[in-house]
Amino acid sequence: MHCCMAGRRSCWTRMCGWALYGRCAGCWNWVEDADHSMTRSPGPRECRAQHTHMERTGHHTEVKMDTRLEVIVVGGGIAGMACAVQLVEQAGPRPLRIRIIAKESVSGSNSFAAQGGMAAVWHPADSTASHVRDTLTVGEGRNDPAVVRRVVREGPAVVRTLLGMGAAFDTNEAGQLVLAREGGHTMARVVHHLDRTGAEIVRVLQRKVHALPAISVLDERAVDLIVEHGRCVGVRTLAPGTDRFTDRHAHVVVLATGGVGQVYQHTTNPPGATGDGIAMAIRANVPLRDMAFVQFHPTALYTGETGTAFLISEAVRGAGATLLRPDGRPLMAGIHPQGDLAPRNVVARTIARVMARTRAPHVWLDTAPIGVRHFAREFPAITARCREQGIRAGRDRIPVMPAAHYLCGGIRTDGAGRTSLKGLYALGECAGSGLHGADRLASNSLLEALVIPRHAAKCMLRDFPKHTPPPDHTNTGASATAPTSRATAAMPNSDALRRTMTMHGGILRTTHGLHLALSRMDRANTTVEQAWQRGDHGEDVLVQRNLVATSRAILHAALAEPLSIGTHWINPVRK
Ligand SMILES: Cc1cc2nc3c(=O)[nH]c(=O)nc-3n(C[C@H](O)[C@H](O)[C@H](O)COP(=O)(O)OP(=O)(O)OC[C@H]3O[C@@H](n4cnc5c(N)ncnc54)[C@H](O)[C@@H]3O)c2cc1C
Known part of the structure; x- marks a missing residue:
């Protein structure tokens, strides 16, 4: 020392x-x-x-x-890590302690799974105005224009920062970044690292996090927010294998818990994407926004299984692959001027309709226009996964189906991640910053997860001295209830709930179906909450409590949208 x-x-x-x-x-x-x-x-x-x-x-x-600023960040994906790093960098010599609480390793996050890349204005012929316009067009005007401008404007700076941190984005022989074009973009502006962009950004951020002594990472699950006198003062957590809750206190709590894909039968999200942060916010009466808008990715690999489905990136269509109906005819012909690269909701809906009409479990993605060599070079992870299924990518047709991919809304925040509850911020996919509106422009989410934390960190450092510091940091005393691991009688069937959400709260919705789904979810909610109040805090109850709360929020929001817009398509007359 x-x-x-x-x-x-x-x-x-x-x-x-x-x-x-x-x-x-x-x-x-x-x-x-x-x-x-x-x-x-x-x-x-x-x-x-x-x-x-x-x-x-x-x-x-x-x-x-x-006073030392104490921050708890729930979530160790790109948004959570970016926030922690930004806090340290902006704090300078100011004393600081940041604890990242993550229920599983970062390889189980949406961030790690991100393939296609990050959108940013980089090409000289591109412009901020054009990227803003594309974002607003895909979001169908439901976006917050100020947030859109902020995020888009800072894209190039984020790319430079990541390059400075050692991110190996793909370059051409002249050393210039190779930019891909994805659905809804009028320009090629997606920087990427092969088909593993998320993992590459995670790699450089993680290295930084480990090098900063002010940041520690705790392997725990956050269960609920601790709110006192109208202020969030901490989180209640559960460590793996322990039988007691811990109350962890901080000046600021940041929710960066990622997506909600596991609410549905098929999702590109990993198993941990159970909407925990959103459910915690709901229980603390923190307002949400745009929860009706769940983006379904048109092309997840069909294997016949439910649960997490492997994503076939849109960049594959950008490279020349085309969608075919079950009978082999072109799928997007005459549907949209941008054809196979139309906005995701248009493509996903078209596929869902074709599948419903033909009763086929999938459609086809014809990869032959790309060629085996080129495909393997550009998309090594997809090539490897297809090989496991006996498919030669770049030559064969890949069976694909839509899968829940991204929640455009979330916990309502401003452009700096601030929620309406003092002391609580929300960042990344669990946040509803207003960037995406009614649908997300491809590759804008990694950008959001890196830009907004910069502003959040600034606000935290500026605002925290006015707050009353919490009396202590951890408390495993009398207020903590011991969870039980005993099996719960008559718990709702998770698969049945997911099926309900897929049928009625998914790509094609009806008013009648939404009401039906909501009444099922309300019943499930009563059962789960009763189990919770009885002190049954086993894994099953913990997960279902969050899935049901998130599902209900999606259904309520969908019912409040009588007209189709963005990812939300509703046919009110069908009974
Ligand atoms: C297959 C796939 C491909 C994608 N491709 C792209 C792309 O090309 N471009 C793009 O812009 N976006 C893409 N996305 C979306 C993008 O990856 C995510 O929106 C973004 O990474 C979200 O980052 P995040 O930090 O908010 O959440 P995540 O990366 O999901 O991190 C959430 C973290 O919270 C933790 N956590 C959750 N609940 C709890 C709890 N109760 N207690 C403690 N910890 C908890 C998790 O363990 C995890 O560490 C893709 C997503 C998927 C699934």
């Missing part, structure tokens, strides 16, 4: 405010970090008690007392 000001093992001459003999000077707890140098963010990793630290300012001559 070195004193950060004197640079020696112990500091006898000056009060530096940090470590003497390896203990935190503020609270006298042992400090684990070996080095609080000037260039690193000061902040012991596991110094838990609430206290003040000395903050060095200006030319390091002036010393003032300052």
Whole structure:
């Protein structure tokens, strides 16, 4: 342990405010970090008690007392990690402790699964105005134009930052970024790393997170928000294998819990995408927005199984593949001027109608126009997955079907991730920032997950001193209820609930179907909440509680939209 000001093992001459003999000077707890140098963010990793630290300012001559900003980020995907990194970078020498709470490793996140890329104005012939226009067109005017402008304007800066962090986006022989064109875009503007863009961005962010001692990652599941006197002051969590809740307190809580795809039978989202953050927000009476707008990706690999389906990226159609009906005729001919690259909701709906009419379980994606070699070079992950199914990508037709892919709405926030509940932010896919409106322009979500955290971090650092700091950080005392693992009698059948959502709350909706689904979900909600109140907090109840709450929010929002718009298509007359 070195004193950060004197640079020696112990500091006898000056009060530096940090470590003497390896203990935190503020609270006298042992400090684990070996080095609080000037260039690193000061902040012991596991110094838990609430206290003040000395903050060095200006030319390091002036010393003032300052409260350490405590932030809990729920979710370790791109939005959560970007927020944590931004906080450290913007805080400078200001004391800070950020705990990322993630219920599973980042490979189980939507971020890791992202294939196609991130949209940004990069080509000299492209413009902010054009990207904004495309976003508003696909969102059918339901977007918040100010948020759209903010996110689009900062796209190039985000690309530069990622390149600076070592992201290996695809380049041509001249070293220029290769830009792909995806559905709804009038320009090629999607930067990518093969068909594993999300994993590449995760890689560079994760490296950064691990290098910053102010950030720690806890392997826990957040269960509920802790709200006191109209302010979010923490989260209740459950660690794997433990039988007690922990109340973790912070000045600011950030929900970055990702998607809701598991509400449906077929989804491109991983199993953990159960809408946890949205359900927590609902239980804390935090308003949502645009929940009716669930984007279905037109081309998930059909295998005959339900659950998580492998995505065949839109970039494959961008590279020349075409959709065919079950009988082999072109599917999108005469449907939309952009043909196979029409907005996703148009393509998904067309496929859903064809499948319903022909009773076929899938349609075809003809990859022959791309060629085997080119396909393997551009889309190695898709090639490998197809091979497992006995399909030669680049030559064969791939059986595809639509699958729930992206929630355009979420927890209502402003352009800096602030919700209406003080102390609570929401970022990434669980947030309804207004960027997407009624449908998401392809590859805008990774951009959102990287831009909005910059502004969120700024607000947190600016606003937090006015808040009353929480009295302590963790509490496993009397307020925590012991969860039980006993099996729950008469719990609703998860598969049946997912089938209900797919049939009535999915791509093709009717007023009658939505009411039917809602009454089933209401009954399921009563059962699950009763189990919860009885103290049955097993995995089944934990997951269903969130799935049912999220499903009900989608159905209510869909019923409040009498007209079809964006991803929401409703036929009110069909009974
Ligand atoms: C197959 C696929 C391909 C995609 N391709 C693209 C693309 O090409 N371009 C694009 O822009 N977008 C794409 N998307 C969408 C994009 O990946 C996501 O919208 C974005 O990555 C969301 O990031 P996030 O950080 O908000 O959420 P996620 O990356 O999903 O992270 C959520 C995190 O929250 C954690 N979590 C959830 N609940 C809890 C809880 N209760 N307690 C603790 N932790 C919790 C999870 O473990 C995870 O770490 C794709 C999505 C999928 C599924």
